[in-house]
Amino acid sequence: AQSVTQLDSHVSVSEGTPVLLRCNYSSSYSPSLxxxxxxxxxxxxxxxxxxxxxxxxxxxxxxxAEFKKSETSFHLTKPSAxxxxxxxxxxxxxxxxxxxxNLIFGKGTKLSVKP
Amino acid sequence: xxGVMQNPRHLVRRRGxxxxxxxxxxxGHSHVYWYRQLPEEGLKFMVYLQKENIIDESGMPKERFSxxxxxxxxxxxxxxxxxxxDSAAYFCASSPTGTGTNQPQHFGxxxxxxIL
Numbered sequence: 001a002q003s004v005t006q007l008d009s010h011v012s013v014s015e016g017t018p019v020l021l022r023c024n025y026s027s028s029y030s031p032s033l034x035x036x037x038x039x040x041x042x043x044x045x046x047x048x049x050x051x052x053x054x055x056x057x058x059x060x061x062x063x064x065a066e067f068k069k070s071e072t073s074f075h076l077t078k079p080s081a082x083x084x085x086x087x088x089x090x091x092x093x094x095x096x097x098x099x100x101x102n103l104i105f106g107k108g109t110k111l112s113v114k115p
Numbered sequence: 116x117x118g119v120m121q122n123p124r125h126l127v128r129r130r131g132x133x134x135x136x137x138x139x140x141x142x143g144h145s146h147v148y149w150y151r152q153l154p155e156e157g158l159k160f161m162v163y164l165q166k167e168n169i170i171d172e173s174g175m176p177k178e179r180f181s182x183x184x185x186x187x188x189x190x191x192x193x194x195x196x197x198x199x200x201d202s203a204a205y206f207c208a209s210s211p212t213g214t215g216t217n218q219p220q221h222f223g224x225x226x227x228x229x230i231l
Binding site: 044 | 121156157158171
């Protein structure tokens, strides 16, 4: 069965410093992986996706993630945090061997950015 | 160029009443997905529909919950005889026709359901 583990429920960084949000996955098949961001009382916005092409994926707002099969990881990074990055981030796996509709969400990581 | 539209944004119901949540997918999208987000948790898949068909309802509670996506009009998530535990944010997402599992889903802003 597929699953997603976000290792930190809360990450706090200072503005201008790097961001690292960690995600490990478990999947029986070749997974598709996504990172979504959720601002308070809003829906989810897609940051980036991995679908078995390049292992380093660039997304919007300066975020990127690297797929590492040997470590079953898909960590999200950004070189320099901005105040507007404060939000909740979800790592998501979609198992190509399973239902087309079934996205599996991690529990989320809340990112705080201090001035 | 509207995104996924959900209404109402907030819904308050008393125990035992019915709740109806609506979702209009993005233009050109015929696949709709419903998720539930409980406080301090990630989203949990409920149901996946295409026009007039339920494709996967493995995440739907066995009783009181139903979903439809008619040929015309929005998708409806219906909760009968609501209980306190139904209080949550309900999100709808859509994706294009004929998508595979590597196509991203586009999410609405959600409906916050509160049960008194």
